[in-house]
Amino acid sequence: MQFVGGNRLTLLRNGEQYFPALVAALDIARTEVFLESYIFADDGTGSLVADALARAAARGVAVHLLLDGFGARAFAPRFQSMLTGAGAQVLMFRPELIRQRLSRSRLRRLHRKLACIDATCAFVGGINVIDDYDTPHQTPPRYDYAVQIEGPLAHEVRAQAARLWARVAWAAFGKRLRGRNALMGTSRAQVPMRAHAHGDGQLAALLVRDNLRHRRDIEDAYQALIEGARVEVLIANAYFFPGRRFRQALIAAAGRGVRVVLLLQGRVEYVLLHYASRALYGALLDAGIEIHEYRRSFLHAKVAVFDARWASVGSSNIDPFSLLLAREANVFVDDRGFAAELRASLMEAIQRGAQAVPPQSWRSQPLWQRVRNWIGYGLARLLLSLSGADRGH
Numbered sequence: 001m002q003f004v005g006g007n008r009l010t011l012l013r014n015g016e017q018y019f020p021a022l023v024a025a026l027d028i029a030r031t032e033v034f035l036e037s038y039i040f041a042d043d044g045t046g047s048l049v050a051d052a053l054a055r056a057a058a059r060g061v062a063v064h065l066l067l068d069g070f071g072a073r074a075f076a077p078r079f080q081s082m083l084t085g086a087g088a089q090v091l092m093f094r095p096e097l098i099r100q101r102l103s104r105s106r107l108r109r110l111h112r113k114l115a116c117i118d119a120t121c122a123f124v125g126g127i128n129v130i131d132d133y134d135t136p137h138q139t140p141p142r143y144d145y146a147v148q149i150e151g152p153l154a155h156e157v158r159a160q161a162a163r164l165w166a167r168v169a170w171a172a173f174g175k176r177l178r179g180r181n182a183l184m185g186t187s188r189a190q191v192p193m194r195a196h197a198h199g200d201g202q203l204a205a206l207l208v209r210d211n212l213r214h215r216r217d218i219e220d221a222y223q224a225l226i227e228g229a230r231v232e233v234l235i236a237n238a239y240f241f242p243g244r245r246f247r248q249a250l251i252a253a254a255g256r257g258v259r260v261v262l263l264l265q266g267r268v269e270y271v272l273l274h275y276a277s278r279a280l281y282g283a284l285l286d287a288g289i290e291i292h293e294y295r296r297s298f299l300h301a302k303v304a305v306f307d308a309r310w311a312s313v314g315s316s317n318i319d320p321f322s323l324l325l326a327r328e329a330n331v332f333v334d335d336r337g338f339a340a341e342l343r344a345s346l347m348e349a350i351q352r353g354a355q356a357v358p359p360q361s362w363r364s365q366p367l368w369q370r371v372r373n374w375i376g377y378g379l380a381r382l383l384l385s386l387s388g389a390d391r392g393h
Contacts, residue, residue: 001221003334006201007151011313011341015132018125018146019045025117025148026052032062034161035115038071038315039128040079049129050079054086063088064165068110069095071128091168093327108211110164111326113146113315114157122149122157124206124331126238126302126315140297143349145342147313147331151198156206160329202335209316209328218316218330219323223249225306225332229258235304236263236294236346239270241277241319251287259290263301263350266293272379273319279373285359296353302330303342311339 012018026033026049033056040046057063065083067075069092083090093110116122125146132141149157207217226233226249233253240262242250254260262284268274281291302322304312314330316322333339 001205001207001332003203003205003332004151004153004156005203006198007149007153007204008198009202009204009331009333009335009338010148010150011338011345012123012125012127012146012148013345014141014144015045015127015130016141018123018127019048021148022115022123023048023052025115025121025123026056029056029061029117031118032064033115033117034064034066034158034165036066036110036112036161036164037129038068038109038111038113039130040065040067040072040075041128041130042074042076042079043131045131046076046079046129050076050082053088054082057083057086057088060087064161065090066093066110066161066165066168067091068093070109071111089169091165091172093164093168109326111315111322112208112329114161114329116154116158116161119155119158120150122154123147124149124157124315124329125313126300140353142298142300143294143296143353144300145303145313145345147333149204149331151201153204153206153331157329160206160208164327202333202338204331204333204335207314207330207332209323209326211325211327215324218314218328219246221330221332222246222304222312222318225304225310225312226250226253229253229306231307232259232261233304233306234261234263234343234346235318236299236301236349237304237318238265238298238300238302239273239277239317239319239322240264241273241280243320243323246318247280247283250284250289254288260288261290261292261350263292263294263299263346263354265299266295266355267298269298275373275375276379281357281362281373285357285362291357292350292354293357294349294354296349303346305339305343305346308339308343309336310334311342313342 012021033053053063053065065088080090094108113127114122114124123146127144127146207221208214209218223246250260265274285291302314302316311333312330314328316328316330322328
């Protein structure tokens with residue numbers, strides 16, 4: 001990880017904090033906007049963000065909206081018309097859907113949730129453009145995080161967003177877009193200057209997962225921080241189905257006296273993954289790892305804190321699809337103040353919205369529950385094997 005200093009970082013919890021900050025930044029954009037999302041829902045939140053993007057485009061800002069062709073396959077035609085009518089550029093990442101058989105290439109999705117405004121302000125996290133309260137029978141909002149970045153690291157976010165935009169634009173339009181026109185979407189904007197560094201700023205690094213040079217960067221960063229931990233590892237992750245190396249790193253950390261705490265999904269969202277992940281609980285609990293299941297609402301967070309000093313906020317789940325197939329983006333932070341704030345928020349979530357999994361009761365669970373978990377695990381492994389997502393994992 002190459003940490004960049006001079007940043008001002010703001011931890012944002014849920015869409016309640018994220019979307020007002022995002023819209024405020026969009027409304028003062030001067031030259032360009034990049035926004036990527038896996039989902040862009042046709043609801044109040046989608047309208048809020050689409051309106052802000054259209055306003056920016058109408059005043060001459062070069063607006064680039066990149067959505068996943070599967071997650072955002074139902075992108076509202078009214079949003080498309082409004083945005084293109086205002087002058088914004090909209091592209092879909094891999095618009096082809098999975099049809100007949102699972103394949104590694106068809107499972108490669110754009111799972112990043114990021115935005116960059118004028119290369120001076122950026123957002124990275126796990127929050128899709130969707131209403132926090134969209135799930136039926138859910139009173140508290142979906143539980144998630146993002147980080148707002150003001151400073152030099154925003155320039156790196158911009159570089160990554162522009163690079164992917166250029167690749168998708170070239171694939172979509174071929175010979176009709178060349179060189180800088182493909183990069184910018186229009187010729188109106190110039191590559192912006194690097195953001196001003198804040199004298200009392202924070203250290204942070206942007207790590208992305210792609211299918212080229214950065215296939216294992218996020219996973220390797222997690223493992224390095226787990227292996228280097230001396231006091232505590234605290235991980236909150238919505239879809240937890242780690243490979244053998246990752247599990248061994250957690251177990252080894254617990255074995256050397258590190259407190260390892262996992263905050264995982266407690267509600268059944270995706271049935272197969274839910275029970276497959278629970279098949280891993282026994283070995284983790286036996287190693288002394290604490291497992292808490294968040295049940296107050298749906299957990300969507302992908303964050304971690306290590307030794308109350310390093311922290312991570314991003315889009316990457318700890319499963320083979322995120323770690324080996326999807327395009328992801330995580331920010332890793334080396335700052336005790338930021339880590340302390342995130343840790344306090346997670347501990348509050350554990351205390352107020354989660355239930356601990358007692359090792360003894362887990363060992364004595366009925367046979368039918370064990371069988372259900374292992375059937376889920378076996379089916380999940382089979383699907384991963386058929387897709388090729390488990391190779392080397």
